[in-house]
Amino acid sequence: MEIDLGQGRSTDQVRPHNLSMVLRYLHLAGPLSRAALTQRTELSRSTVATLVAELTERGLVVEGPPRSPSGPGRPSPEVRLADDGPVVLAVEVGVDSLAVAIVGLGGDVRSQVRVDRERSPVAAREVVAEVHRIGGPLLDAQPAPLVAIGVSIVGVVRRTDGLVRIAPNLGWRDEPLGELVAEAFGADVPVLVGNDADLGALAEHQRGAGVGLDDFVFLCGEVGVGGGVIMDGRPLRGADGYSGEVGHVAVNPDGRPCRCGSRGCLETEVGEPALLRAAGVDPTRGGREAVDEVLHAAARGDERAVRALREIGGWLGIGVAGIVNIFNPRRVVLGGYFADIFRYVDDQIGGALNSRALPATGASVEVVASRLGAQALLLGAAELAFAPLLADPTLFPGVPTETRRAG
Amino acid sequence: MEIDLGQGRSTDQVRPHNLSMVLRYLHLAGPLSRAALTQRTELSRSTVATLVAELTERGLVVEGPPRSPSGPGRPSPEVRLADDGPVVLAVEVGVDSLAVAIVGLGGDVRSQVRVDRERSPVAAREVVAEVHRIGGPLLDAQPAPLVAIGVSIVGVVRRTDGLVRIAPNLGWRDEPLGELVAEAFGADVPVLVGNDADLGALAEHQRGAGVGLDDFVFLCGEVGVGGGVIMDGRPLRGADGYSGEVGHVAVNPDGRPCRCGSRGCLETEVGEPALLRAAGVDPTRGGREAVDEVLHAAARGDERAVRALREIGGWLGIGVAGIVNIFNPRRVVLGGYFADIFRYVDDQIGGALNSRALPATGASVEVVASRLGAQALLLGAAELAFAPLLADPTLFPGVPTETRRAG
Numbered sequence: 001m002e003i004d005l006g007q008g009r010s011t012d013q014v015r016p017h018n019l020s021m022v023l024r025y026l027h028l029a030g031p032l033s034r035a036a037l038t039q040r041t042e043l044s045r046s047t048v049a050t051l052v053a054e055l056t057e058r059g060l061v062v063e064g065p066p067r068s069p070s071g072p073g074r075p076s077p078e079v080r081l082a083d084d085g086p087v088v089l090a091v092e093v094g095v096d097s098l099a100v101a102i103v104g105l106g107g108d109v110r111s112q113v114r115v116d117r118e119r120s121p122v123a124a125r126e127v128v129a130e131v132h133r134i135g136g137p138l139l140d141a142q143p144a145p146l147v148a149i150g151v152s153i154v155g156v157v158r159r160t161d162g163l164v165r166i167a168p169n170l171g172w173r174d175e176p177l178g179e180l181v182a183e184a185f186g187a188d189v190p191v192l193v194g195n196d197a198d199l200g201a202l203a204e205h206q207r208g209a210g211v212g213l214d215d216f217v218f219l220c221g222e223v224g225v226g227g228g229v230i231m232d233g234r235p236l237r238g239a240d241g242y243s244g245e246v247g248h249v250a251v252n253p254d255g256r257p258c259r260c261g262s263r264g265c266l267e268t269e270v271g272e273p274a275l276l277r278a279a280g281v282d283p284t285r286g287g288r289e290a291v292d293e294v295l296h297a298a299a300r301g302d303e304r305a306v307r308a309l310r311e312i313g314g315w316l317g318i319g320v321a322g323i324v325n326i327f328n329p330r331r332v333v334l335g336g337y338f339a340d341i342f343r344y345v346d347d348q349i350g351g352a353l354n355s356r357a358l359p360a361t362g363a364s365v366e367v368v369a370s371r372l373g374a375q376a377l378l379l380g381a382a383e384l385a386f387a388p389l390l391a392d393p394t395l396f397p398g399v400p401t402e403t404r405r406a407g
Numbered sequence: 408m409e410i411d412l413g414q415g416r417s418t419d420q421v422r423p424h425n426l427s428m429v430l431r432y433l434h435l436a437g438p439l440s441r442a443a444l445t446q447r448t449e450l451s452r453s454t455v456a457t458l459v460a461e462l463t464e465r466g467l468v469v470e471g472p473p474r475s476p477s478g479p480g481r482p483s484p485e486v487r488l489a490d491d492g493p494v495v496l497a498v499e500v501g502v503d504s505l506a507v508a509i510v511g512l513g514g515d516v517r518s519q520v521r522v523d524r525e526r527s528p529v530a531a532r533e534v535v536a537e538v539h540r541i542g543g544p545l546l547d548a549q550p551a552p553l554v555a556i557g558v559s560i561v562g563v564v565r566r567t568d569g570l571v572r573i574a575p576n577l578g579w580r581d582e583p584l585g586e587l588v589a590e591a592f593g594a595d596v597p598v599l600v601g602n603d604a605d606l607g608a609l610a611e612h613q614r615g616a617g618v619g620l621d622d623f624v625f626l627c628g629e630v631g632v633g634g635g636v637i638m639d640g641r642p643l644r645g646a647d648g649y650s651g652e653v654g655h656v657a658v659n660p661d662g663r664p665c666r667c668g669s670r671g672c673l674e675t676e677v678g679e680p681a682l683l684r685a686a687g688v689d690p691t692r693g694g695r696e697a698v699d700e701v702l703h704a705a706a707r708g709d710e711r712a713v714r715a716l717r718e719i720g721g722w723l724g725i726g727v728a729g730i731v732n733i734f735n736p737r738r739v740v741l742g743g744y745f746a747d748i749f750r751y752v753d754d755q756i757g758g759a760l761n762s763r764a765l766p767a768t769g770a771s772v773e774v775v776a777s778r779l780g781a782q783a784l785l786l787g788a789a790e791l792a793f794a795p796l797l798a799d800p801t802l803f804p805g806v807p808t809e810t811r812r813a814g
Contacts, residue, residue: 003436003619007449008425011418018415029410042414156767165767212410215646231645236638238735239622242768243638248732250725250763252660262728262763318657321669325655326733328645356657356669360563360572361649 015051018043019393022051022079026061027105027390028206031080033066052079058396060085060105081105086147086396088385089139090378091131091181093153094196095119095169095223096287098127100135102142103382107207111138112378119223119286121171124164124180132184139185147396150385151181151193152200152377154224159241162193168259169223192384196220198244199380200335200370201228202235206383208371209333216331217323218370219246221338223286224259225267225319229327247271251318269315272337278308291337298344306344313345317352324357324365335370342369422458425450426800429458429486433468434512434797435613438487440473459486465803467492467512488512493554493803495792496546497785498538498588500560501603502526502576502630503694505534507542509549510789514614518545519785526630526693528578531571531587539591546592554803556598557792558588559606559784561631566648569600575666576630599791603627605651606787607742607777608635609642613790615778616740623738624730625777626653628745630693631666632674632726636734654678658725676722679744685715698744705751713751720752724759731764731772742777749776 021041025032032040038048055061059082066078085105092099096119101112113134117127139146155167162178182191194202201218204210210218210230218228225247229236236243247267248260255264256274268274272291273283279294297305320332334342346367353362370376389395428448432439439447445455462468466489473485492512499506503526508519520541524534546553562574569585585598592598601609608625611617617625617637625635632654636643643650654674655667662671663681675681679698680690686701704712727739741749753774760769777783796802 003432005428005431005435005447007447008428008454009421010450011421014416014418014421021412021415024412025410028412040412040414043417047415156765158767166765215644215650231638231643231650232641234639236643236734237622238638238768239737240735240767240771242735242765243622243733245732245735245765245768248765249656249729251657253658253725260765318660322656325652326650327643328647328649328652330646356655358563358573358649358652358655358667360565360647361645361652364647 016392016394018047019051019054020391022048023055023060023105023393024390026079026081027107027386030106031066031078033078034063037079055393058393060393060396081108084144086389087142087144088147088382089135089149089185090381090385091135091149091151092196092377092381093127093131093151093170093177094377095154098130098134099378100131100138101378101382102138102144103379103385104144105386107379107382109375109378110142110144113138119169124170124172124175124177127170128177128180128184131181135185145397146187146189147389148189148385149181149185149187149191150199150381150383151177151191152196152381152384153177153193154196154222154226156242156245157193157195159237162191164193165242190385190388192387194381194384195226195228195241196377196380197226197335198228198235199384200226200372200376201230201244201333201380202383203372203376203380204333204335204370205230207379208376209368210331213330215327215329216333217244217246217327217329218333218335218376219320219323219338220335221270221272221316222336223272225271227323229329231327246319246323249319249322251315251322266315266319270312270319270338274315275308275312275337275341278311279305280308288337288340291340295340295344309341309344310348312341313348314352316345317349318356320349320367321352321356321362324353324361328361329365332365332367333370334367335373335376339369339373423799423801425454426458426461427798429455430462430467430512430800431797433486433488434514434793437513438473438485440485441470444486462800465800467800467803488515491551493796494549494551495554495789496542496556496592497788497792498542498556498558499603499784499788500534500538500558500577500584501784502561505537505541506785507538507545508785508789509545509551510786510792511551512793514786514789516782516785517549517551520545526576531577531579531582531584534577535584535587535591538588542592552804553594553596554796555596555792556588556592556594557606557788557790558584558598558600559603559788559791560584560600561603561629561633563649563652564600564602566644569598571600572649597792597795599794601788601791602633602635602648603784603787604633604742605635605642606791607633607779607783608637608651608740608787609790610779610783610787611740611742611777612637614786615783616775617738620737622734622736623740624651624653624734624736625740625742625783626727626730626745627742628677628679628723629743630679632678634730636736638734653726653730656726656729658722658729673722673726677719677726677745681722682715682719682744682748685718686712687715695744698747702747702751716748716751717755719748720755721759723752724756725763727756727774728759728763728769731760731768735768736772739772739774740777741774742780742783746776746780
């Protein structure tokens, strides 16, 4: 195969790169003075002024006196995201619910609707129709320009085209979800689809328990177990976008058959049904209520519930230790129902790290619960949708200006 | 923690970036005409001419008529690495041997010495003295300027400073190998230390079974089992540089105790001692000869040897399937003794991928034997040592020009 190192860099690429950096600072850190932007980007004051002027011109940011008082002397003007700037539609297709939200830059959730769904196989087209039913009115009610739609799906997604290869809990195989969503919304904006755990990792990295960390793993427990991995500050993707599927690491070769065709995968040993089964709750009931029941029972000292949590904690510990050995993350963030059971299994995970992780990796990792909770996936879908614009702010405005709200 | 997106880009950084790219093309692809460089870098002809002139001026490349005839018309001058350009000293500290080599850009091994060593714990200082004893004369005998020393070590290395955290087969814990080597050679050049499997992955990526692939895993079996991972074209490092230690993924929770303190790690089930034990060969003997004995016996149809290989193949398959699920690589490259046993276990690995890998990931991966064999680690150590110069060719010449050989 031919060596491909990519293309050389021309001076034309410097400005878009720096525009992107300034916009991303405001997107992630909130309002900043020009002085702070100058300091963070290590660019000259005049360069920063030019960049801010261009972003203002494009309707992405505004400048004004600082909203909160600063130190003595003449205050440096504060740069912040424009209130009437672009928005995205974030969609979350989960096992128990569907959710949609209108999100602006800065992770600003303008409006949101979540509806429960039956935990049973369903046609992709039906799900998309329901997403449109609840998402359409939100879109109609908001005046800001829509630039993209981001979709989080509880399944394995091919990164090149958003094809859902498999979503076992929905009964899907090879569903062109991105296309279906674009069709339903008649959208002339890009539709981007991502795996839920990958998007959870992205959101926790930018606004949750992974802020400031270059290397961490988001491990999400629901019916299935998903993983999203950030390494060296970037999402780990793999050849087709399926990297980080740690739910199907074998932890127990003699364990239960897994829906993936293997047996004893982490997912089969620590997914929600495994907890419910161990606790004597009908696993087909499922859902947050059923998990809460087990947690309440454990809090009351119910022996079977406590034993069930210990069993899950043991396997989860083996899984986390393996993940720590493989990735050497600074932190493992437990999301989904793992966040709820964390205080019951914290010690066991620590014990497994002591006995099963390599000393060097085990000593430098911290295991914590998700900080964004149920919002992680919608926020991650919004980040996915905003990524092209953040990478190149000159893409905006890409819609006729007359359709934008008068400033 | 504060958001840190790094600094903005200035036009001053464009030239070093492009110099680096041109040099890396020559380093990896061999001699190229200016026309080919122009095409690959997508820079203008005049920019490429300027870049080549600077690299020539620095003594890194030379231009001349093409060594092999090209098509009709006036031949474009061929740019190639200078014969008297910089070299590095590559060092490999293995379980059974020590090796040193003088390597030029382009992976050009100028001279090399390998000596056997006893498979027993040994002080780091003694190993370094031996490395100096065999490496010193090689250095004295070569006239090219030395720019760095790269060391491959069969252990876990902290990336920030080259501290060997643990090398169980040498009996080391927290040995400052980089410092010791620098001291022994009285070197005023950087000494860089890397984990053997990580360096094997680097070498296979640049010159072996991973060329042209952005996503692959190098899985190396010796006494221990190491992993090196390339994702998105870059080595996976993790928070401290320990990422990819797939040898300590649990494949058999009830398996044998592992030297790492855990039990049933991939390494305990498929490392060289496991094969020898299963085949009835004294595992303390170890080494390539003992493995060859098992392979010869299997070739003769010896039942115990065949059964031993099947046992190893079974666990290796589980391990490879797990690695494939976790990383979604395009290829898994088996190195070390795994390359030797590959044709005996190929089917079993394929079977495990069918039954245990997710369909999407399992279908898109290929498992192959290492292409560089025993040279992988030395070449990887050389790549590690050359990395700073390749990233910024303006670092060279960094030694007084009078110490360089007259061109």
